Ligand SMILES: Nc1ncnc2c1ncn2[C@@H]1O[C@H](COP(=O)(O)OP(=O)(O)O)[C@@H](O)[C@H]1O
């Protein structure tokens with residue numbers, strides 16, 4: 001089948017409208033897509049400023065050089081990134097549409113180098129308007145470095161955006177968390193927290209290792225033996241993605257090379273439960289087994305060992321040690337309450 005014949009199997013106009021509905025309208029989702037693009041563009045700094053009419057975004061990445069780069073930006077299913085980025089990130093060329101699909105966004109102006117293009121976000125979904133995008137490209141007098149995005153939107157959306165990145169409660173799940181060392185993000189001259197959220201890394205780290213050349217930390221989720229619904233957190237080039245998996249252990253994988261697991265598209269709300277994820281889970285289990293086999297018995301945290309017996313009974317039965325009993329009635333969960 002040739003590339004043109006594939007069109008017989010696609011209704012592009014309806015598919016575009018379907019893509020519009022693939023986004024949730026959550027401000028975090030829009031920010032995630034924007035940060036992800038900045039990182040892929042090799043940017044190190046992002047500056048966001050807000051005013052009564054909306055917000056402006058600026059990064060210092062490679063920007064858009066010419067009209068064909070604008071085309072890659074706007075064409076669904078097209079990515080203008082370098083080949084290795086396309087491969088590692090599996091970019092699908094849809095993300096920026098989360099901004100154009102947002103109900104409360106009126107218009108978006110993309111400016112880079114000497115070109116600028118303003119799009120009416122509501123009309124954008126009418127394919128006849130979209131098809132004429134080139135007519136709206138303007139040349140600007142002063143070159144705009146990196147990528148600049150001016151967004152006219154409701155006050156409500158601007159407020160949500162500021163809160164998502166600065167509010168003491170919401171910052172806990174802010175899409176900026178995880179980008180430390182990759183991006184410095186400022187909003188209205190305030191530095192945004194980009195550190196890894198506390199609950200995404202094990203509270204008692206047992207093993208620090210490497211998985212496909214990426215840092216992997218494995219440990220207990222909770223000091224008191226609590227379990228978690230997200231047994232693995234993947235920091236995928238800055239973006240924090242949970243793996244929905246009940247576990248007493250927790251692993252934190254910081255991906256900065258290759259693609260050891262496959263994030264879901266378009267919004268990376270999870271990791272695909274495929275062979276790659278199974279391989280990672282097996283590696284975590286085997287690393288724990290090795291840890292409990294090799295660590296001198298007096299150094300083993302009895303709580304961790306009993307959790308291993310809970311989560312991996314088949315492997316645990318092959319270990320040379322087990323938790324015999326608690327010395328005292330359970331009170332504090334302290335290690336010396338147990339007898340190995
Ligand atoms: N901040 C940016 N700097 C430079 N180019 C960008 C930026 N954001 C988007 N682009 C260009 O627009 C294209 C489409 O972006 P997007 O819709 O997010 O899809 P994807 O990231 O999956 O390719 C990118 O492939 C890239 O060529």
Ligand SMILES: [Mg+2]
Nearest residue numbers: 036037095096
């Ligand atoms: Mg993108």
